[in-house]
Amino acid sequence: MDFNVQRINQEQTHNADGYQEQHNFSEQDQHGLYKAIFNRRDVRGQFLPKAIPKQILSRILYAAHHAPSVGFMQPWDFIIIQSPEVKNKIHQDFTLAHQEAQAMFDNDKQSKYKNLKLEGIIESPINVCITCDRERTGKTVIGRTHMKEMDLYSSVCAVQNFWLAARTEGVGVGWVSILHHDALRKTLSLPDNIVPIAYLCLGYVSHFKEKPELETANWLPRRPIDELVSFDAWGKSASNSDEKSLIAQLQSDEKFPHSFTDKK
Amino acid sequence: MDFNVQRINQEQTHNADGYQEQHNFSEQDQHGLYKAIFNRRDVRGQFLPKAIPKQILSRILYAAHHAPSVGFMQPWDFIIIQSPEVKNKIHQDFTLAHQEAQAMFDNDKQSKYKNLKLEGIIESPINVCITCDRERTGKTVIGRTHMKEMDLYSSVCAVQNFWLAARTEGVGVGWVSILHHDALRKTLSLPDNIVPIAYLCLGYVSHFKEKPELETANWLPRRPIDELVSFDAWGKSASNSDEKSLIAQLQSDEKFPHSFTDKK
Numbered sequence: 001m002d003f004n005v006q007r008i009n010q011e012q013t014h015n016a017d018g019y020q021e022q023h024n025f026s027e028q029d030q031h032g033l034y035k036a037i038f039n040r041r042d043v044r045g046q047f048l049p050k051a052i053p054k055q056i057l058s059r060i061l062y063a064a065h066h067a068p069s070v071g072f073m074q075p076w077d078f079i080i081i082q083s084p085e086v087k088n089k090i091h092q093d094f095t096l097a098h099q100e101a102q103a104m105f106d107n108d109k110q111s112k113y114k115n116l117k118l119e120g121i122i123e124s125p126i127n128v129c130i131t132c133d134r135e136r137t138g139k140t141v142i143g144r145t146h147m148k149e150m151d152l153y154s155s156v157c158a159v160q161n162f163w164l165a166a167r168t169e170g171v172g173v174g175w176v177s178i179l180h181h182d183a184l185r186k187t188l189s190l191p192d193n194i195v196p197i198a199y200l201c202l203g204y205v206s207h208f209k210e211k212p213e214l215e216t217a218n219w220l221p222r223r224p225i226d227e228l229v230s231f232d233a234w235g236k237s238a239s240n241s242d243e244k245s246l247i248a249q250l251q252s253d254e255k256f257p258h259s260f261t262d263k264k
Numbered sequence: 265m266d267f268n269v270q271r272i273n274q275e276q277t278h279n280a281d282g283y284q285e286q287h288n289f290s291e292q293d294q295h296g297l298y299k300a301i302f303n304r305r306d307v308r309g310q311f312l313p314k315a316i317p318k319q320i321l322s323r324i325l326y327a328a329h330h331a332p333s334v335g336f337m338q339p340w341d342f343i344i345i346q347s348p349e350v351k352n353k354i355h356q357d358f359t360l361a362h363q364e365a366q367a368m369f370d371n372d373k374q375s376k377y378k379n380l381k382l383e384g385i386i387e388s389p390i391n392v393c394i395t396c397d398r399e400r401t402g403k404t405v406i407g408r409t410h411m412k413e414m415d416l417y418s419s420v421c422a423v424q425n426f427w428l429a430a431r432t433e434g435v436g437v438g439w440v441s442i443l444h445h446d447a448l449r450k451t452l453s454l455p456d457n458i459v460p461i462a463y464l465c466l467g468y469v470s471h472f473k474e475k476p477e478l479e480t481a482n483w484l485p486r487r488p489i490d491e492l493v494s495f496d497a498w499g500k501s502a503s504n505s506d507e508k509s510l511i512a513q514l515q516s517d518e519k520f521p522h523s524f525t526d527k528k
Contacts, residue, residue, distance in 0.1 A: 079494050179411070246321060
């Protein structure tokens, strides 16, 4: 399964100026990236007990490690959880938080909420907690002098890389966020300067769903993208032909990503 | 340039159970995803004035729109900035914040800091601000009942999808974070419930650098990934053969991602 490594090593060469020689991606390479993005799902219920080979897990972790980070902080750590005791403890915390959450929804949504499966902590063979070390490279960080949240965002970018790499490997990922911060900190013995960013369930799956589960369950619809785009200031709609043609393009491309998710 | 659209439409079919039929990715598709991840760069200084076709910009925006989001909130909006007046105003704010930032570094790093180019606001043909609407789908959001920051993280995932899609299109992206929140809010007329997540500079580039610029400038080194991995709790090193073999695999794979960035 070292195909990527081999192929990429042969293909990717660099010139003397420190530039990437492969400036342009092939159509097939572009296709692979878009396919990963549109087929990634938040997996809760389809995990298989099959072990994930270390070669695959290594690639997924490297993908996360090559996320962007503010000031090249690389503030992330990866806690890999396979112990049944730790998983059970996390699951207990989820159960408590989930019960608290139920009570927060109005009556009509409450019964729907109860029927949703929202985690695969026990069934997934591996759980991974991705964290952010807020003090990793000292007090002053390039790019974080004015927006202090940038280190947290760097770790989130690592989560997204992790998730996309897993999808291309046929490995499902589910992000569990119905947990108390304090309980998670305690179970994983996190020091004060370490923020838990994402608690992820990881494993091979019987299938990936066509659409996000909350879309299929009619919890909320996919928003039309042209309503999310404005120009030069908040809420300012297209006012010249250039801007109007982008909106028209977005509208005509609507079937592009949906072709991954809509039933035909 | 509709190749992706066409190919993917033909290839991707769904079965009657609402599953994705293309469970496994081809080696070439995997390759495309990893290539995007390892070749993505934070671009500051190589922007070309060449316009980005609306077809390309549409694809990049759709990639962002298909990020994961807590409770399917899709809390992101995209403000596309081409007005020279708005860009100049943002650049003025950057200049002020950048001067403030310089004074925060120790003497030895200060001169190095001054020589780094940290933004391409004016030179890049398009700036894009990706935001988070904290009230998009009402007060109670599935998965955000206990971790209130999840909506912000969703918008960050959209940024990372945007960035990877841009790289596969040969389009450079630079994330500018040396800005005052309040000034950015004012310039873009953001309402109180809208948080600016990322201010991005976008454009074709003369070249992509082999390595992150802060790595090349010896600001900080790339961290060895095996030092970032622990097991079952913070700081707990590999204690059984399974865990030790993952660490060994990570160490032996070190050249895999570096082959994208190291000079040969």
